[in-house]
Amino acid sequence: MTAPKPAPAKAPLPEPVLNRKNGILMADRRWPTDQWAHPWSLPGYRNGALMLAGIILGILGGGALIGELSKWGDKLYALMAAFATAKGISTVAVDAVWVAIKVLIVLHVILVNGLWSIWWERKISAHIQSRVGPTYAGGFHGWAQTICDGIKLFLKEDITPAAADHWVHALAPAIVIAPCIAAFAPVLFGTDLAAARLDVGTLYVFAFAGISVIGVVMAGWASGNKYSLLGGLRAAAQIVSYELPRGFSVVPVIMFAGSLDLSVIADAQSGYWWGVAPRWFVFYPVVGQVAFLIFLIASIAETNRTPFDIPEAESELVGGFHTEYSGMKWSVFFLAEYAYVLLASFLLATFFLGGGGSPLPWAPFTLVPSWIWMLSKAMFMMFVFLWVRWTLPRLRVDQLMDFNWKFLLPWSFANIAVAGLYLAFWLK
């Protein structure tokens, strides 16, 4: 037995380096999770609440100053037309430029929505799971996280697997995103505020939103990977099935409004019952609520989000149809997913929540311009989307199909029948 060696003499620990960056001792710095002990005693938390109130008041005040955006659009168009007549340019050129401006605006709605909603989803998912989410990037609650992620994705290597079908693999993200952008054409952003006023608006949006599944199936097949193929097949089955209750749940709304035009549907919900309760379709007894819930559930399934995310189930299929994508091609799939969430939010606000109408018929509410009401309703519905995603577990494939074909679809048919009775006996 040898005596245990005496431990070698330790060098004394260096003095902690106190970084005086920003005037704060880094040694005293609190971790973000420490804040959860007594949140309201922290000045930052109170300041945050004040800041939120300030942001809301600022948006309302700014909105009251700006007024209706559609009037500014009309003014801009009149200015362009006057310029063209002064210079002797044909009106076709004016219209072409005007369409290009509208397309650019709608495109940027989709792009900015990507930045905003990914950050928001990270924060909401974190708070639902008792975390705090991105905190450091940009300083204020990690607002620059999506921008940094975007730069990272832009710099990543674009990989095409050797087994892939190159053309189809490269085209798939484009086939996913292009119909998504086109589907935004008739979407209402406020009263009379849409890129195009289409008589078949509802049908048009559903038709174009349905094309994207071709891109998903292409991505799944062309990757040359069995997990991708399974994801693509699951996506095709799921999205084609859920399109039916999604379309049929809107039929009562179309029957009540008497038109497929989105702005007619929104205008049909103006007015108040007994001078107080808004005549939104979601408040029509039973039919409105059933249609709203079916449309919400089917929209979540259409966007492949969590209770229905079997096409990209990480624990079963690695990443499903986008397993073999990286960099910008991968991010295009996610841009399209968040754009579809935004589209569904605006559609829910238009079909069921009265579009740009104020919820109460009194002065401070009715002074707020319609685009702010529309945006608030859409953002509330987007919050519901994120809330559902981070609360519910994933369904199994057979449960998903049973739920659609044996529950949602029959009830949406029954809903149409009851809506017909309403039209015959109540609404005339």
Next chain:
Amino acid sequence: MIEHIVFYSLSTVVLVAAVCVVTMRNTVHSSLFLGLSLAGVAGLFAALGADFLFAAQVMVYVSGIAVLIMFSVMLLGRASDLHLRQVNEQWMAAVLICTVSSAGLLKIARAYCGTLAPSAPTPDTRAIGRLFMGEWLLPFELASLVLTAALLGAVFFSRSEASR
């Protein structure tokens, strides 16, 4: 002028895609070109100002039927399919039937060759709905009866042998 450019470019897309559907060796590529061809037909409807037909064509054919065809092709496709012959011994009969039906279609379509279509979309959904619920109610209901029969047939054949 613009109408001509739109018409001829869309027609080129439709015809080239349709030829690709039958000449492509890979059946998945064929089904993708079928989707492109159907989308081109939808574009032709839009160029003619038929907005309801345009949306219905995109909804039913491009995002419904083309996807189902892709689904079945991917589910059933094998690598050996790439080496199969593309024509079988019945190609003569096929050419004959195609010629006869094309000649018939040409004869029918010729009557409307000189007619100008409105280029601006005219809202026609309401009119189509009234015709379906009024003058053409019987054909409309018969078509839905055929679809119901097809649905029942699918249920019957997809059940297992024992439970029939």
